[in-house]
Each structure stands twice: as structure tokens, then as C-alpha cells.
Amino acid sequence: MYAQLVDTGLKKVVDPAEMTPEERAFQARVDADVKVEPKDWMPDAYRRTLVRQIQQHAHSEIVGMLPEGNWVTRAPTLKRKAILMAKIQDEGGHGLYLYSAAETLGVSRDDLIDDLHAGKVKYSSIFNYPTLNWADIGAIGWLVDGAAIMNQIPLCRCSYGPYARAMVRICKEESFHQRQGFDIMLSMCRGTPEQKAMAQDSLDRWWWPSLMMFGPPDAESVHSAQSMRWKIKLLSNDELRQRFVDQTVPQAEFLGLTVPDPALRWNEERGHHDIGPIDWSEFQDVLRGHGPCNRDRLRTRKQAWEDGEWVREAAMAHARKRAERAARAAA
Amino acid sequence: MKDTDRFEFLLRFGDSALVLAQRLSEWVGKGPIVEEDIALTNVGLDLVGQARMWLSCAGEVEGRGRDEDALAFRRDAHEFRNALLVEQPNGGYADTMARQFLFDHWHLLALKAMEGSRDERVAAIAAKSAKEVAYHVERSTDWVIRLGDGTDVSHERMQDAIDGLWMFAGELLLPDAVDDAAARAGIGPDLAALASPWREAVGAALAEATIAVPADDWAQRGGRQGRHTEHLGHLLAELQFLQRAYPGAQW
Numbered sequence: 001m002y003a004q005l006v007d008t009g010l011k012k013v014v015d016p017a018e019m020t021p022e023e024r025a026f027q028a029r030v031d032a033d034v035k036v037e038p039k040d041w042m043p044d045a046y047r048r049t050l051v052r053q054i055q056q057h058a059h060s061e062i063v064g065m066l067p068e069g070n071w072v073t074r075a076p077t078l079k080r081k082a083i084l085m086a087k088i089q090d091e092g093g094h095g096l097y098l099y100s101a102a103e104t105l106g107v108s109r110d111d112l113i114d115d116l117h118a119g120k121v122k123y124s125s126i127f128n129y130p131t132l133n134w135a136d137i138g139a140i141g142w143l144v145d146g147a148a149i150m151n152q153i154p155l156c157r158c159s160y161g162p163y164a165r166a167m168v169r170i171c172k173e174e175s176f177h178q179r180q181g182f183d184i185m186l187s188m189c190r191g192t193p194e195q196k197a198m199a200q201d202s203l204d205r206w207w208w209p210s211l212m213m214f215g216p217p218d219a220e221s222v223h224s225a226q227s228m229r230w231k232i233k234l235l236s237n238d239e240l241r242q243r244f245v246d247q248t249v250p251q252a253e254f255l256g257l258t259v260p261d262p263a264l265r266w267n268e269e270r271g272h273h274d275i276g277p278i279d280w281s282e283f284q285d286v287l288r289g290h291g292p293c294n295r296d297r298l299r300t301r302k303q304a305w306e307d308g309e310w311v312r313e314a315a316m317a318h319a320r321k322r323a324e325r326a327a328r329a330a331a
Numbered sequence: 332m333k334d335t336d337r338f339e340f341l342l343r344f345g346d347s348a349l350v351l352a353q354r355l356s357e358w359v360g361k362g363p364i365v366e367e368d369i370a371l372t373n374v375g376l377d378l379v380g381q382a383r384m385w386l387s388c389a390g391e392v393e394g395r396g397r398d399e400d401a402l403a404f405r406r407d408a409h410e411f412r413n414a415l416l417v418e419q420p421n422g423g424y425a426d427t428m429a430r431q432f433l434f435d436h437w438h439l440l441a442l443k444a445m446e447g448s449r450d451e452r453v454a455a456i457a458a459k460s461a462k463e464v465a466y467h468v469e470r471s472t473d474w475v476i477r478l479g480d481g482t483d484v485s486h487e488r489m490q491d492a493i494d495g496l497w498m499f500a501g502e503l504l505l506p507d508a509v510d511d512a513a514a515r516a517g518i519g520p521d522l523a524a525l526a527s528p529w530r531e532a533v534g535a536a537l538a539e540a541t542i543a544v545p546a547d548d549w550a551q552r553g554g555r556q557g558r559h560t561e562h563l564g565h566l567l568a569e570l571q572f573l574q575r576a577y578p579g580a581q582w
């Protein structure tokens with residue numbers, strides 16, 4: 001998802017018999033759906049895993065501003081421009097809520113940003129794909145925000161209070177993002193043949209990467225099992241992906257678009273859609289930095305941060321001067 | 332006031348808001364800190380909203396069936412009536428903030444003066460916009476002061492920015508025949524009368540920012556008459572790309 005393949009640092013799921021009394025009490029509270037708050041005792045591995053997960057999510061919101069920013073200066077109408085600007089602004093806000101949630105775990109935003117720039121932590125693989133035509137802005141809202149909602153609605157119930165509360169705020173805005181994306185797709189699909197072709201091209205390029213957003217099958221994964229025990233992951237990657245496919249396929253049909261999967265079909269028995277095999281080697285390539293835009297995205301973020309350094313320094317210097325003047329005036 | 336003049340007059344406000352919003356949207360994802368990214372986009376968003384109101388109104392006054400998008404996306408540079416100041420490139424953060432600061436102070440005074448416009452629609456748009464622009468003024472003034480009175484580096488950058496943009500600010504306060512007609516009809520502001528409050532407000536903020544007011548007051552003119560700098564054509568090429576490449580499409 002926005003946080004993919006989150007490592008718990010553990011080799012196996014913690015066995016209740018091996019837990020310390022503190023750990024046992026912690027797990028009992030999680031099991032009873034009592035929210036964990038920043039001042040509460042928590043296992044180190046829980047804290048570290050949450051930092052990784054929230055940090056990946058936060059960076060995804062911020063890096064995610066770039067593919068959409070690529071079209072904000074070329075939005076085709078003033079109304080679309082205004083909606084897109086509002087949407088991108090929301091994503092920045094999501095990044096801030098999430099950095100704040102991470103900071104409650106005893107890390108600083110600047111350190112997290114340094115980790116991103118040093119390539120030590122990832123952001124969602126999806127933002128390493130390019131936006132090549134205007135329909136991509138529709139596809140991002142429809143598919144990428146759509147997938148994000150799938151993942152984030154359950155996280156509103158996750159065990160860590162600040163993260164759960166950030167998710168509640170974020171989810172409210174994500175549904176508007178998805179609607180505006182679908183609305184762009186609808187206009188394109190009802191438009192000229194050229195517009196319809198852009199919409200199809202866009203779905204062709206974004207479909208599989210959107211499915212990869214949920215991460216590889218994790219039913220067997222130690223990390224996922226432990227995260228589920230801790231209730232910072234509530235559904236398996238395949239369950240979330242299935243929900244997304246089942247929701248999205250009828251929408252594609254409504255748009256008159258063809259999902260680029262010849263194996264896609266409704267499975268009457270399961271009551272779900274079956275899909276063809278996902279090319280996980282592509283996903284691994286993108287995670288390793290070989291996606292079409294990894295280099296550009298990270299360079300843009302680093303450049304913005306470096307270009308802004310003198311501004312941040314000036315703001316702090318000015319604040320210091322003010323404080324000194326106020327202190328002198330009071331003396 | 333003739334409708335052709337009224338149309339011209341409305342375009343001036345609409346185009347300045349639109350062009351400045353376009354410049355601000357170029358910053359998306361590249362601000363010095365996320366909070367600033369959000370704030371710049373917020374100001375840009377206000378300006379897009381204002382541009383839509385002014386341009387819709389202009390299109391109706393013109394009476395040739397052009398809506399906000401026809402005016403925004405299907406006019407060439409010489410038909411744009413924005414101030415030269417707002418089309419200047421973003422440069423660094425000091426340049427962007429200095430441009431915003433010089434414009435915002437004028438913008439607020441002009442909008443305030445139009446709140447009592449005899450044209451009810453103009454009065455309504457001005458009143459709504461003035462509320463938003465009051466916040467823009469606060470923000471850009473704050474940044475001019477922080478950067479001016481920050482570090483040696485930021486001071487130098489802000490001084491350079493103000494020096495470089497000063498010649499584009501003057502035209503905001505120099506009325507032509509259209510402005511005079513609007514002022515006489517009680518529709519638009521008396522631009523000459525805005526000069527001294529503008530100098531006062533800008534001067535006070537620059538003093539606090541320890542930034543020297545440029546000595547050379549020579550003003551570059553032409554934006555409101557459709558004679559622009561080289562920058563506007565490029566800005567429009569980007570802004571208008573889709574509408575130009577796919578004429579007649581609905582988006």
C-alpha cells in the first residue's frame with residue numbers, strides 16, 4: 001500500500017509464552033481494542049515498525065504531490081485546475097498529519113526526511129510511474145486514491161491512537177479525491193475519440209501498478225502476521241487487492257474502458273473477480289530504484305529541500321532575533 | 332462606461348489573478364518546507380477562484396459567448412491584460428515572495444476601493460476577494476520581513492528581489508484611459524489615489540525587513556495594454572496546452 005513490505009525486524013511472530021509480563025499486558029490491551037497512546041509502554045519492535053509504516057505513508061503523500069504537480073500547470077479548465085490544486089494541497093496536509101503521528105513515537109520529522117533523501121526508506125512504488133497525459137490525473141484519483149482508501153479505512157481502527165485518528169481525517173478527504181478522479185475519467189470517456197484513447201492508455205498503464213500498491217501476497221509473511229497481531233495491519237494484501245478489483249472492474253465497465261487483463265473474469269463460485277498473474281518482478285524492480293521515475297522523484301524532493309535550506313535558516317534566524325528583542329525589551 | 336471598456340477593466344483583474352495563480356502552481360511539490368507548499372497552493376487556489384469570477388463576468392459583459400475558459404485558454408499573449416509584475420518568473424523563494432508582496436499590497440487596496448463599486452457584481456467579487464487577499468498580504472509581508480531580517484544570505488536575496496521587481500510594480504499605480512473611465516463611472520478604483528497608501532504600507536514593511544526602498548522609480552509599463560515581457564508567452568503555452576491541442580473538447 002502506501003506503506004509496502006513493512007519490516008518488523010522480527011524473525012518470527014512473538015510467541016505468547018515467551019512474552020514478558022509487560023508485553024503480555026500490552027498484547028491483551030491491543031486484543032481488547034484499547035488504543036495505544038504515545039505515553040503508554042509499547043514493545044520496541046512495535047514502535048520501530050510503526051515508525052517505518054507511518055514514515056513510508058507520510059513520504060508517499062509528499063512524493064505523491066509530484067506526479068500530479070506535473071499537470072497542475074496544464075489543467076485543461078480553470079475548474080479542473082482549482083480541484084487539482086485543492087487535491088494536491090490535501091496530500092501535503094496528509095503528509096503533515098502523518099509526520100506528526102510519527103513524531104509522537106519519538107522521532108523527528110527532519111530525521112525522517114533525511115532517511116527518505118538518503119534512500120533508506122521507501123515511499124509507495126506507484127509514485128515512480130509517470131503522468132503522461134491528462135487522463136493520468138483522472139486515473140490517479142480513481143485508482144491510486146481508490147486503492148489508498150481501501151487500505152486506510154481499516155487503518156482508522158488500528159491500535160495506535162495518533163495513527164488511527166490521522167487516518168480518520170485523511171479518509172474523509174480521500175473519497176473526494178477518488179470522486180474527482182473518476183469524474184475526469186468520465187469526461188474523457190464521453191469526450192472525443194482522442195480523449196477516450198487517452199483514458200484507455202492511462203488505464204493500461206496504471207492498472208497493474210495500482211494492483212501492486214497492495215504489495216505481494218503476504219499470507220505467509222512473518223511481518224504481516226506480527227503486524228496483524230499488533231493491529232497495525234488489519235487485512236491481508238490479497239484481501240485488500242480483491243476488494244479493490246471487485247469495486248473497480250464495474251466502474252471500468254461503466255466508463256466503457258477495457259481492463260488490460262485478458263484473464264480477468266467474474267468467478268461465480270467465489271463471488272469475486274479472478275485476475276491474471278501480477279508481474280512481481282516489475283514491482284521488485286521499482287522498489288530497487290528501477291522504476292521510470294525513481295530518480296526524478298527523489299532528485300526533485302532533494303533539490304526542493306536543498307533549495308529551501310537558506311529559507312528555513314532565515315526563518316529560524318529571524319525568530320531568534322525576535323525572541324532576543326522581546327527579552328531585551330522585557331529586561 | 333462603455334461595455335468594451337468595462338470588459339477591458341474586468342480582464343485586468345481576472346488576468347492578473349490567473350497569471351499569478353499559474354506562477355504559484357509551478358511551485359507545487361517544490362516549496363522549502365511542506366507547510367509553505369500548502370500555503371502557496373492555498374494562495375494560488377484563492378487566485379484561481381478570483382480569476383474565474385472576474386473572467387466569467389468579463390465574458391458576460393462582452394456578450395460574445397466567451398466563458399471563463401474561453402478567455403483563459405484561448406487568447407494570445409497580446410490579448411492578456413495582467414500586470415507585468417505577476418508574469419515575472421518565480422526565481423527563488425525571495426523573488427516569489429517579493430513579487431507576491433508588491434502585488435498583494437496593491438491588490439488589497441484596489442479591492443477594498445471596489446467594495447463600494449457602483450457595479451454590484453464588481454462590488455461583490457471585490458468584497459469576497461478582499462477577505463482572501465487580506466491574508467495574502469499578511470503572509471507575503473511576513474516572509475519579506477523574515478527573509479529581509481533573517482540571515483546575511485536571505486537579506487541579500489530579498490534586497491536583490493525587491494530591486495529587480497521594483498520597476499514592474501510602478502505600473503500598478505499608473506492609470507490609463509480605461510482605468511480613468513472606470514474610476515469616473517464609480518466602478519473601479521482611482522489608481523493614483525492608491526499610490527500613497529501603497530508606498531506607506533510597502534515602505535513600512537521594507538523598513539522592518541531592513542530592506543532599502545529602491546531609489547530608481549522608473550516604471551516599466553504595458554501589461555494592462557497587452558504589451559508584455561517575453562515570459563508571458565511561455566507561461567501561456569503551458570497553461571493553454573490542452574485547449575490548444577484539442578480544440579472543442581470538453582474536459
Ligand SMILES: [Fe+2]
Binds near residue numbers: 061090170
Ligand atoms: Fe492522501
Ligand SMILES: [Fe+2]
Binds near residue numbers: 002061094152170
Ligand atoms: Fe494516503
Ligand SMILES: [Fe+2]
Binds near residue numbers: 148173
Ligand atoms: Fe488522496
